[in-house]
Structure formats: structure tokens, C-alpha cells
Amino acid sequence: MRGRAPRSRLALAGAAVGGAVLVLPVVGLAWRAPWGALASDLTTPAARTALRLSLVCSGWATVITVATGVPLAWVLARVAFPGRRVVRALVLVPLVLPPVVGGVGLLLAFGRRGLVGRYLSDWFSVSLPFSTAGAALAEAFVALPFLVLTAEAAFRGADRGLEEAARTLGASPWRVFRQVTLPATWPTLAAGVALAWARALGEFGATITFAGNAPGRTTTIPLQVYLLLQSGELDSAIALSLVLLAVSVAVLAGLRQRWLGAL
């Protein structure tokens, strides 16, 4: 009992410093933001192009993520196969890999001379680097773990008894998924989709490495922020950063309960 008070004080001090490290950069952006010129900074042609492109790329990235991540999560949750733990670990790789390294990997896999990309190029004349599709793919690569983690937890938490009952009553696996699993898990799935979309929206390293920087095609908001900083246009950079910040905060505030519940 006697030792508890100092220990909790230590914990409080650590927590305060940790909280400050997390919150102060956000406060810094708000403090230095050009509030008066925000509207004009966000409506320059370059900013509008970047905003529109970011919506397009992150939208497609989310489509790719859902189309591949939900089945992947379902397989990891429901199908016992050798090496499942290895696959589950591999899914997490983009979370800890530097995005730039992910971008190099994407080039070596899907680039014009890449493992798979050479066939895309030779057979279909499809070239992903320097294209909007490439930017969407890079964003999907980093966003996928967010959806798979959340969706797998949702599928594991779902009531297997109900699914088995539906199966015994003659429902096909797809019908069971659609009418039993999905209605029971969709709030958590939606949380995963929203998180993946927010991550895709903020993606920088893999995008600039794999898709390059081409205004109107691959220059999304994060790339535009970086270029504005390079040319010394701090105010415009902060204005665009605030857009990303507002989206992140909105997504997290909306999903607080789901995210905590899912993990």
C-alpha cells in the first residue's frame, strides 16, 4: 500500500509526457495554421487537384482493400491451414515496414521490370508506376492490415453456432456469409474499412516511391504537402495538412468504441 502512491505518480508523469508527445504536434499545426487564408489556400488549382486525386486514389484503394482484405480475414479466421500463423504475421508487415521500403518492393513486384509487372506490361500493356492506379495500389498495400486485423477479429467473435445452424438448414456458404455473418459483424467491418480508408488517404512514402510525383495523376495531398514545404510555402502546406488532420480525427472519434471493441 505504501509503495503505491509514488508509483502512480510516476505513471502519471509518464502518461503526461506521452500525451504531450502525441498531442503537441497537432496543437502546433493548429497554432501555426493560416486560419484567415484557409479558404484561399485550399482552393488553389494545385490544392483542388490534390484533394480530388486523394479522394479518387483512397476510394479505389479502399475498394481493393475490401475486395481482398475481407476474404483474407475470413480465411484467416475460419480456415485452418498449415502456415496460418505465418500468413497472419505477413499481413502485419506493412504496419511495421517503412512505407518507402514498401514502395521499392512494389516496384520490384509490379514495376515494368518487376516479378509480375513485366507480364502486365508485355501482355496487357499495363504500367502501374507513375499512374493513378499505381498510387491506389500503394495506398491499398499500407491500408490492408488495418482492415484485415479488424475484420478477422470480427469474424472470430461472430457466433459460429448460428452459421452452422444456417448451413444445416441448407444455406450455401455465400448465403451464410451474406445473411448471418455479415449482419452480425458489419459494424466492426465498417470500422475497419474507415480506418483503412483514413490510412490510405494519408499515405506518402510508398506512393511517392512506387507511383512517383505527377500532378493530377499521383500527387495526392500528402505529396502536395511535402512539395509545398520544399518550396517554402508553409501556410499552404499547413492548410492541406489540416484537411488530413480533420479527417483522421473525425474517423477516430466516430470509431472510438468500435476500434477498442475490435481489438
Added chain:
Amino acid sequence: MSRRGPGLALGLALAVTGVACGGGSGPGPLGAPAGSITVLAAASLTEAFTALGRDFEARHPGASVRFGFAGSATLARQLEAGAPADVFASADEQTMARAAAAGVVGEARIMARNRLALVVEAGNPRGIATLADLADPGVVLVLCAPQVPCGRLGAAALARAGVAIQPASLEDDVKAVVAKVALGEADAGIAYATDVGAAGPAVEGVDVGVVDDPDLEAVYPVAVASAAANPALAVAWIDFVLSDAGQARLRELGFLPA
């Protein structure tokens, strides 16, 4: 085993961090420049300054030079934001002038010049011989972004040659341009002659005739940072780069004399 896994991983992370951050510099003999300095330099100086750093440290035992290489504009921003550095070398006078106006560097001296080069894959499979060949719709061209010196010079060279093209990408720094060509993702790029030489056998340069134009030369100023922690060693470094030995090394790596 699985219980020990997390502990082992944590231990490994701490060990790696400890080794990486352990460095530190001992004091050198009295009177000689000693200690360590951090030099922020344009990406195109990577090979040259790394080699000059070895020469310098061999001459001055007890002195150590650390480098940060990136696009000149990025480095200028870092200096303005208070990044600890002793020396700044940019690939154009414009960026240096901006840093000087912000009060983060002292008086600059020109230390070298560099020429543009058209970089293509080894063997030049697309048969690119002139800047006009870049306008072929099948050619994937990458340039530096207009925010960095090589982007401004490259755009000027194309404008002067009357070539209007849509580059596939405007890369963050000159090394990224060469890397995209070396990886085969781009057919051609505009970089500096020294970068083509430093990139190895995957790429080669094409003489496109703009290289003799003095207006299209990159100029490299170098200056002591106002917030230098070790100004004596910073001055010694700049003196060394401008010395006969330093200039000879720069010429050897393809730079033009200041």
C-alpha cells in the same frame, strides 16, 4: 519459447538502438581541428562528400564528419526549422540565398559546378540521342521536381531546346531520377553528369549538347551554418573542400572546378 519471444524482440530492439546511437567523439590533439561536425549537402554531392569526408578524417585524426544528404530545398527547410548542422552545401545559389535570408547560414563560397546529363538505361535501348527524342510518346521521362535545383535546370534545358513534354514523374531529388532509370521504370531522366557516373553500370549518359551552356550548370555554394556547434571544424572542412586536394577529388568525380 513463445513466452520469451516478446522479451527477446524487445532486447534486440534496445540493443540495435544502443549500437546505432552509441557513437560520440573524443577530443583531438590541442590546436588541430577536432570533434565532429554535421554537413547537410545536396543529394548530388553524396559520393563526392563521402569521399572527401574520408580524406578529411585521414588528415585530421580526431575529427569526424557526419553527413545528411537530401534535396537542397528539404535541407534548407530543415535548417530553417533548427536542425543541428555545422555546414550547408546546396546545389544552387537560389536555395543558399534563401537560407541566408532566413539567417541560418553565413557567407557562402562556390565550391564546384556540375553539368546536366541525359541518363538512359545501359545500352540506350530506345536510341535516345537528342532532347527532341524525349518527345516520342512512348518514352517514359522522369525529371526532378521544380522545387529542387536539377528540376529547374532540366526544365530550362528542355525549354531552350524547344521540347514540350509531359514527364511521367517529377522526382523528389536527383538520385530518385537516376534510380527510376536504373530500375527500368523510366526510359530517360535528366540528372547531373556526376550522378550518371556514380550510378554504376545500369545506366549511361547521353551527350545532348546542352552541357556546354554555362547557364545550365549547377553551382554549388557551401557555407557555415549560423548555429554551428563546432564552427572551427566547419571552417576547416570548407577550406579543405576548396583546397587543391579537395578540388582535385571533386574533379576526379566529374565535377567542374569552382
